[in-house]
Amino acid sequence: MAVKLPIYMDNHATTPVDPRVVETMLPYFTEVFGNAASRNHEFGWKAEEGVERGREQVAKLVGATPKEIIWTSGATESDNLAIKGVAEMYREKGNHIITEVTEHKAVLDTCKRLEKDGFEVTYLPVQKDGRVDLDGLRKAITPKTILITIMYANNEIGVVQPVAEIGAIAKEKGVFFHVDGVQAVGKIPVDVNKDNIDILSISAHKLYGPKGVGALYVRRRNPRVQLAAIIDGGGHERGMRSGTLNVTGIVGFGKACELCQQEMPTESVRLRGLRDRLKDAIFSQLDEVFVNGSMTYRLPNNLNISFAYVEGESMLMGINDIAVSSGSACTSATLEPSYVLKALGVGEDLAHTSIRFGLGRFNTQEEVDYVAARVIETVKRLRELSPLYEMAKEGVDMSKMQWNTH
Amino acid sequence: MAYSDKVVDHYNHPRNVGSLDKNDPSVGTGLVGAPECGDVMKLQMKINPETQVIEEAKFKTFGCGSAIASSSLATEWVKGKTVEEALSIKNTDIVRELALPPVKIHCSVLAEDAIKAAISDWKRKNTEVEKPAASSAAGQS
Numbered sequence: 001m002a003v004k005l006p007i008y009m010d011n012h013a014t015t016p017v018d019p020r021v022v023e024t025m026l027p028y029f030t031e032v033f034g035n036a037a038s039r040n041h042e043f044g045w046k047a048e049e050g051v052e053r054g055r056e057q058v059a060k061l062v063g064a065t066p067k068e069i070i071w072t073s074g075a076t077e078s079d080n081l082a083i084k085g086v087a088e089m090y091r092e093k094g095n096h097i098i099t100e101v102t103e104h105k106a107v108l109d110t111c112k113r114l115e116k117d118g119f120e121v122t123y124l125p126v127q128k129d130g131r132v133d134l135d136g137l138r139k140a141i142t143p144k145t146i147l148i149t150i151m152y153a154n155n156e157i158g159v160v161q162p163v164a165e166i167g168a169i170a171k172e173k174g175v176f177f178h179v180d181g182v183q184a185v186g187k188i189p190v191d192v193n194k195d196n197i198d199i200l201s202i203s204a205h206k207l208y209g210p211k212g213v214g215a216l217y218v219r220r221r222n223p224r225v226q227l228a229a230i231i232d233g234g235g236h237e238r239g240m241r242s243g244t245l246n247v248t249g250i251v252g253f254g255k256a257c258e259l260c261q262q263e264m265p266t267e268s269v270r271l272r273g274l275r276d277r278l279k280d281a282i283f284s285q286l287d288e289v290f291v292n293g294s295m296t297y298r299l300p301n302n303l304n305i306s307f308a309y310v311e312g313e314s315m316l317m318g319i320n321d322i323a324v325s326s327g328s329a330c331t332s333a334t335l336e337p338s339y340v341l342k343a344l345g346v347g348e349d350l351a352h353t354s355i356r357f358g359l360g361r362f363n364t365q366e367e368v369d370y371v372a373a374r375v376i377e378t379v380k381r382l383r384e385l386s387p388l389y390e391m392a393k394e395g396v397d398m399s400k401m402q403w404n405t406h
Numbered sequence: 407m408a409y410s411d412k413v414v415d416h417y418n419h420p421r422n423v424g425s426l427d428k429n430d431p432s433v434g435t436g437l438v439g440a441p442e443c444g445d446v447m448k449l450q451m452k453i454n455p456e457t458q459v460i461e462e463a464k465f466k467t468f469g470c471g472s473a474i475a476s477s478s479l480a481t482e483w484v485k486g487k488t489v490e491e492a493l494s495i496k497n498t499d500i501v502r503e504l505a506l507p508p509v510k511i512h513c514s515v516l517a518e519d520a521i522k523a524a525i526s527d528w529k530r531k532n533t534e535v536e537k538p539a540a541s542s543a544a545g546q547s
Contacts (some may be wrong), residue, residue, distance in 0.1 A: 311469050359410060
């Protein structure tokens with residue numbers, strides 16, 4: 001069967017909006033356009049109804065109550081509000097924050113800013129499989145610790161952290177626990193109570209909703225979390241986040257969450273099957289390929305592979321009818337290879353050869369087979385071109401060679 | 407990032423891919439770059455000791471499309487040139503020919519380095535055997 005090109009397999013970056021979500025959103029652009037904060041006419045009330053339905057749908061997906069959901073512009077804002085909000089509100093209690101080295105930049109850079117502001121931040125290392133060590137976490141907690149912020153699942157390698165265990169430790173020590181749930185929510189079961197999460201960042205566009213809308217779950221009891229606002233204004237969202245609500249986006253976000261919840265049991269199995277099919281095809285045809293991060297504790301839709309001796313950007317150029325990402329320096333804004341892979345102990349040489357596949361709701365088996373064939377063919381071609389592959393085949397120990405690094 | 411047509415052409419149809427016998431005294435090998443940096447180029451040339459003309463050039467490159475294109479172009483350019491002419495190739499010539507963006511200039515630098523490294527390898531190999539060869543050549547003239 002012919003597949004339609006190009007193929008999108010970069011669903012950790014963003015996802016297309018599900019047509020059912022679009023359909024739900026459409027009336028809110030034109031007919032139901034009111035400001036949800038307009039309390040004295042029908043237009044406002046209808047908009048508010050949409051917003052509150054969305055709040056219920058988002059809350060339900062993560063086992064929260066609607067009142068605990070705060071709307072934001074996206075997960076970067078949610079992460080900022082969670083971390084800066086706790087830091088400012090509880091500064092008298094302590095100035096220590098714990099996070100991990102493989103967090104998203106929205107968390108790491110927020111922590112770095114707080115360090116300039118007098119906070120102390122511990123960046124926990126990760127083990128070879130990408131997970132934090134719980135003993136290490138325990139040891140890092142001090143009487144001054146006010147917040148632990150650890151992501152649910154990583155955006156590059158899809159590795160899922162022991163969130164419930166971390167949450168239990170945080171609870172025992174009386175420290176708030178913030179989770180960046182961007183990649184996990186809607187893909188695997190996330191429950192703020194079972195997982196002992198106090199604050200949870202969620203993004204709509206990673207779960208087949210629209211861009212520009214996110215949410216922050218903020219626990220109201222056991223314990224009650226208060227956040228200092230970072231945006232001042234009309235006092236919307238219980239004073240934690242002022243600004244006219246993105247009603248259309250919120251309506252779409254809610255619908256997207258509802259669909260994820262309904263379809264997760266079958267969809268996660270389907271995606272896992274496709275992901276494993278892709279992995280098996282690649283591993284059966286190519287030598288010297290390595291999975292980065294744990295295969296056991298991993299999102300069902302993620303595959304991150306290093307294709308030794310084939311540089312990532314040249315690989316992307318060879319499979320230019322397929323949208324995926326690479327951890328190669330050449331593809332990053334900083335010209336540094338992936339800091340996430342580095343944290344796992346993956347050598348820089350292998351980090352340059354990594355490719356991230358992010359499967360999604362609209363990928364088919366035919367597409368997976370096409371991608372596997374293209375990847376295999378391209379790696380073989382580029383290895384014919386690779387002096388490193390040739391040296392490896394001749395048995396040269398490249399780690400002992402003198403390279404003229406520049 | 408958008409690549410120029412010339413980069414795409416060299417990437418899709420690289421010229422002179424392969425290896426020459428590195429133990430052959432008439433072959434100079436240049437291996438530059440480092441795996442940790444994301445690019446390694448191997449450039450080899452077979453040089454006629456009489457005429458100093460580069461009769462054959464081969465490359466293999468681990469690196470991005472621009473690195474592959476730069477080294478592919480380098481082999482095209484050095485072929486048929488004398489060693490002296492090849493040494494006059496500048497990285498800026500490669501940048502211009504391939505329309506490389508600023509972030510890819512290091513690829514052209516690497517290609518220039520590879521040419522120079524291959525030639526100095528050849529010169530090194532031939533310093534010992536060169537003398538008797540040179541004297542016999544002188545004797546003939």
